[in-house]
Amino acid sequence: MRMPLIAGNWKMNGSLALVEAFGRAFADGALPVNVEVALMVPFPFLEAAGRALGETSVTVGAQTLSDRPSGAFTGEVSAAMLRECGARLVLVGHSERRTLFGEDDAAVLARVKAALAERLTPVLCVGETLEEREAERTEAVVLGQVEAVFDALDESERARLEVAYEPVWAIGTGRTASPEQAQVVHAAIRGCLARYDQALAGGMRLLYGGSMKADNAAELLAQPDIDGGLVGGASLKVDDFLAICQSAG
Ligand code: PGA
Secondary structure, X not given: OOOOEEEEEOOOOOOHHHHHHHHHHHOOOOOOXXXXXXXXXXXXXXXXXXXXXXXXXXEEEEOOOOOOOOOOOOOOOOHHHHHHOOOOEEEEOOHHHHHHOOOOXXXXXXXXXXXXXXXXXXXXXXXXXXXXXXXXXXXXHHHHHXXXXXXXXXXXXXXXXXXXXXXXXXXXXXXXXXXXXXXXHHHHHHHHHHOOOHHHXXXXXXXXXXXXXXXXXXXXXXXXXXXXEEEXXXXXXXXXXXXXXXXXX
């Protein structure tokens, strides 16, 4: 059985006050015990999030990282720094990083390796644009993004990733993939992972992301190959995020 993982991605939103609000709301055992929950907060909030959520089961994560361990890279943040500030997971290859910041498959792979080297769990994000979907290239694009990373890792490294399928056209648009559309791609990703190793494919959590909300989470999470969610907008409101976590339980 794969334990569901619900990860909130605050992107460049939120505040220290919101960190505190989540800490208070989740402190009283509100979260289901059979769901793992993570919050990916902006760098400056990592330590505060670790403190505020310290009494809860929530894991704190970051949204990106440098591919270098240290040095003259003004503005960058290394995996070791993230770890020292309490992060245990880190998003890699989010579509906003790929499109707005030019991170290609090689850049994504380098960041996955940098995260693994510091024992951070990379959450590898993959997904197709609307044009690619309409050109019936969804599987080729998504599996290509998966293979660009998995081909370059060894067996023990592969087992340490989480994978999030996020159709780019569904991110922040209010337009969710239907449960059936998402399931088809999740099954294809699991099939792709099975070509490396059956046990890897069976154990790997595949999260869905893209306008997941309290009112559509349950039907998405009911699909056999959807093991959790990567939640953007709805992770900025305590009640909405809590409701999604509860629907995974
Ligand atoms: P959204 O974002 O839930 O606001 O669509 C998801 C994501 O980008 O991770």
